[in-house]
Amino acid sequence: MDNHTHSYCQQILLLWVFTLSVLLSAIPVQAQQQSSGQAEKAFAEFGSSIYQVRIINIKSQNLNSSGSGFYVGDGQLFATNYHVVSSVVLEPDEYKIIIEMGPEKVELDVVAIDVVNDLALLRVPRLGKALSLRESIPAKGEKMFSIGNPHNIGMTIVEGNYNGLADDYVFDRIHFSGALNPGMSGGPTIDAKGRVVGVNVQTAGNQVGFLVPVEKLSELLSSVNSQKAESEELDNLSTLETYQKLQLGIGNQILASTAKLIEEINETVWPREELADGLVVGKIHPGFHCWGQSDTDEKDKITTVRKSCNSRQSIYVSSELSSGFFEYEFQFVEAEEWPETAFYQYASLEFSQGRPSNRAGEDDVDNFSCINDVIERKPGEMRRKAAFCSRPYKKYPGLYDVFYMAVTTQKNDRALMEHFCLSGVSKENSDSFLQKFISQVEWK
Amino acid sequence: MIVEIVTKSGRAMELHSFHKGRISIGRGYGNDLILQDPFMEAEHLDVWLDEESGKIFVQDKNTLNGTHIQRSEEYLPANEPIELAAGQILSLGKTHIRLVDKQQPLPAAIKLSVLEPMYTKLGSWWLTLLSALVLSALSLLAAYWAAPHSDKLLKELVQVVFMLASAIFYASLWLLVARLNNREGRFLFNVNLLLVLLVLDAIVQMLIPAYEFNLGWLLSGGYLMMLVMFLLTSGVLFISMTQTLNSKPWVALGFASVVGFLFVMDEISRSLFPPDFESAPAYNMTLVSPKYQFRGAVSEGAFLERVNASYQHYSSEDK
Structure with a gap:
């Protein structure tokens, strides 16, 4: 409905340098803490396993974006963020991945991706020293070192502290208090012994960084290994076929994650909360966050109370498409001393501005198609004007973005609006969510 | 005898009524009908009504540009009486005229609208x-x-x-x-x-x-x-x-x-020709006060069924 609830999400930058021109205008570099000597040691020992990942535009032969990455597993695999290599996965004809080993440029291919946890595994034709993955959970406050190439200014080591999993995230993220910057995406955060704890992924600025927990990386690694064991044909696939397979997998990964989320949501009893004269839904999943807002206009004699909740995180697919984001909202409007016609005219305008909550363009989704109706729970009860819209994804069959809104139409000077937007859901999951959502709102 | 000065398409601009049975037309001041058209002769045309037959005759007075009968290739021969068919338009220089007999029947009056x-x-x-x-x-x-x-x-x-x-x-x-x-x-x-x-x-x-x-x-x-x-x-x-x-x-x-x-x-x-792509859903949230609502409502269940049937499939062949 409106943007204020997304402001938090927008502050979190993916740690990925778009172009070199962006670099120079980016966030000012922060003064680093003086290292205690451990950082020097770590860098000297493990620096050779970490490289800058350069995404080259094939036609112009120029750098398009860059991130970081490191050797894992058997020394032939290389880990980074999915969002660093997304343009290669989606448009293998236009982009390629290069790492520079001294004077030599080595080209890498993507072999596995996990879009939900923003991870990618690449195959390197040159054997390297793999970093080991830490299995035990570090203590809160333990010193960590994050390595990467921020703003394309050279390999950098940043000292910070492990702060455990960030509270209530739908997709697990470690909170790392250290200065992560664009370009460090995909680089490792290691403990003093050089074991990987997480993969740099996002920053919220001011020493608040986020890492993908290393378990997600081990899961992806073992899926690659089991696939290899299962069939040799993987090796026989051409690069292009591999990318086509990866592209198809994106839809399934989004679907699996939203299906799991909706299942968790629908299993619980949804808490009821008061919103002015209405009873609405509270927080329906620990990973969701809710915001409240109210506004009383003394002169126009109109009161608005608003509550909105969303899943905070969305799944990055490309610079034009994000998905997996859930949002719902309730709004109470009261206009005492207003003629009914005027009030409903105001409400029509107020509630006609609905927008989808995820970023999606013409290449990825079709237009919304909508149905409008007047609904009642029982005859004469909770009479609402309702609208439901959905748009199918063009490349991922079975995925939809859905939009629902209903406004009560029984009272003369007050109305209660209910609304949700889900992105990247299946028809069945969207239906089951709507079925539960539609029967919740009530007047007190 | 009535002479109408008309447009090329025959719409009457001026009306000249004569009581005489024979008139002369031209630029000269001695004519019965004086027309200031520089392409016309001083003495251009004679027109008379034959009382017995009721027919109209014209005679061109050997003019420089001649007298043209509209919608035909013909010019009036010089100094020779010619019978004119009803409603024919003559062009003298750049002026068009129509000759009408006073007895000629008129179309009936148009009825005023009932409104x-x-x-x-x-x-x-x-x-x-x-x-x-x-x-x-x-x-x-x-x-x-x-x-x-x-x-x-x-x-x-x-x-x-x-x-x-x-x-x-x-x-x-x-x-x-x-x-x-x-x-x-x-x-x-x-x-x-x-x-x-x-x-x-x-x-x-x-x-x-x-x-x-x-x-x-x-x-x-x-x-x-x-x-x-x-x-x-x-x-x-x-x-x-x-x-x-x-x-x-x-x-x-x-x-x-x-x-x-x-x-x-x-x-x-x-x-x-709507735009190819619109990111916002085109739903309708027009609301009116309860006293102007005459539309029945469906149950939530019926709405869910409609929702279920509303999902579109995307196929690239559609476009």
């Missing part, structure tokens, strides 16, 4: 006053509904002044055209016609939300508004044209529908 008494009333000043007042009241009401607690409602009256000015402008155009055609201007009639249009338009605007809520599923309010706009504008133009210029109904109908179409053309082209 004529109403049209007469439409031209009265009290209607101007009334519609101006109604228009002001409607504008104020619309402004009040848009912001009931605003203290700047009277600002909306500027709108009414604009509307009055446009009505005056509209009527002035017709006045001008009518006067050029030597007809009565019917100024107040046209002012009132446009004011009535604006009143009707304002009323329709107010009724649209209730229509949209109750019957929008039949034909969306946007399309209805477009249709009403077209009918109102074309109707007003049709009445103005037939009443002010006494145009033939089909000519007026053609003119009115073309101009009426121009008003809605933009919206029609927008609905015929």
Whole structure:
């Protein structure tokens, strides 16, 4: 409905340098803490396993974006963020991945991706020293070192502290208090012994960084290994076929994650909360966050109370498409001393501005198609004007973005609006969510 | 004997009636009909009526440019009496004339429209006053509904002044055209016609939300508004044209529908050629007060079924 609830999400930058021109205008570099000597040691020992990942535009032969990455597993695999290599996965004809080993440029291919946890595994034709993955959970406050190439200014080591999993995230993220910057995406955060704890992924600025927990990386690694064991044909696939397979997998990964989320949501009893004269839904999943807002206009004699909740995180697919984001909202409007016609005219305008909550363009989704109706729970009860819209994804069959809104139409000077937007859901999951959502709102 | 000076297409511009049975036409001052056309001879043409047969004869007086019979390749032979068929147009220099016998039968009188008494009333000043007042009241009401607690409602009256000015402008155009055609201007009639249009338009605007809520599923309010706009504008133009210029109904109908179409053309082209992609959903949330809701409701279950059937499949072959 409106943007204020997304402001938090927008502050979190993916740690990925778009172009070199962006670099120079980016966030000012922060003064680093003086290292205690451990950082020097770590860098000297493990620096050779970490490289800058350069995404080259094939036609112009120029750098398009860059991130970081490191050797894992058997020394032939290389880990980074999915969002660093997304343009290669989606448009293998236009982009390629290069790492520079001294004077030599080595080209890498993507072999596995996990879009939900923003991870990618690449195959390197040159054997390297793999970093080991830490299995035990570090203590809160333990010193960590994050390595990467921020703003394309050279390999950098940043000292910070492990702060455990960030509270209530739908997709697990470690909170790392250290200065992560664009370009460090995909680089490792290691403990003093050089074991990987997480993969740099996002920053919220001011020493608040986020890492993908290393378990997600081990899961992806073992899926690659089991696939290899299962069939040799993987090796026989051409690069292009591999990318086509990866592209198809994106839809399934989004679907699996939203299906799991909706299942968790629908299993619980949804808490009821008061919103002015209405009873609405509270927080329906620990990973969701809710915001409240109210506004009383003394002169126009109109009161608005608003509550909105969303899943905070969305799944990055490309610079034009994000998905997996859930949002719902309730709004109470009261206009005492207003003629009914005027009030409903105001409400029509107020509630006609609905927008989808995820970023999606013409290449990825079709237009919304909508149905409008007047609904009642029982005859004469909770009479609402309702609208439901959905748009199918063009490349991922079975995925939809859905939009629902209903406004009560029984009272003369007050109305209660209910609304949700889900992105990247299946028809069945969207239906089951709507079925539960539609029967919740009530007047007190 | 009557001589009509006509346009090339035969529309009479001037009428000259003579009691004599024989007249002369030319540039010279000695003629019965003096025409100032430099391409004409001083003594150009003789015309006479044969009393016995009732036929009209003409004789060209051996002129430089000759006398041309319209819609034929022929010129009148010099100094030779020629019988003229009824209704034939002659060209002398650059002037076209038609010769008519006084006895010639005329077409029957056209019946006044049954709406004529109403049209007469439409031209009265009290209607101007009334519609101006109604228009002001409607504008104020619309402004009040848009912001009931605003203290700047009277600002909306500027709108009414604009509307009055446009009505005056509209009527002035017709006045001008009518006067050029030597007809009565019917100024107040046209002012009132446009004011009535604006009143009707304002009323329709107010009724649209209730229509949209109750019957929008039949034909969306946007399309209805477009249709009403077209009918109102074309109707007003049709009445103005037939009443002010006494145009033939089909000519007026053609003119009115073309101009009426121009008003809605933009919206029609927008609905015929929508943008390829719209990121926002085009849902309808028109709400009206409970007392104007006449539409039945469906149960939540029935709505869920409709939702389930509404998902579209994307296939690249569609595009």
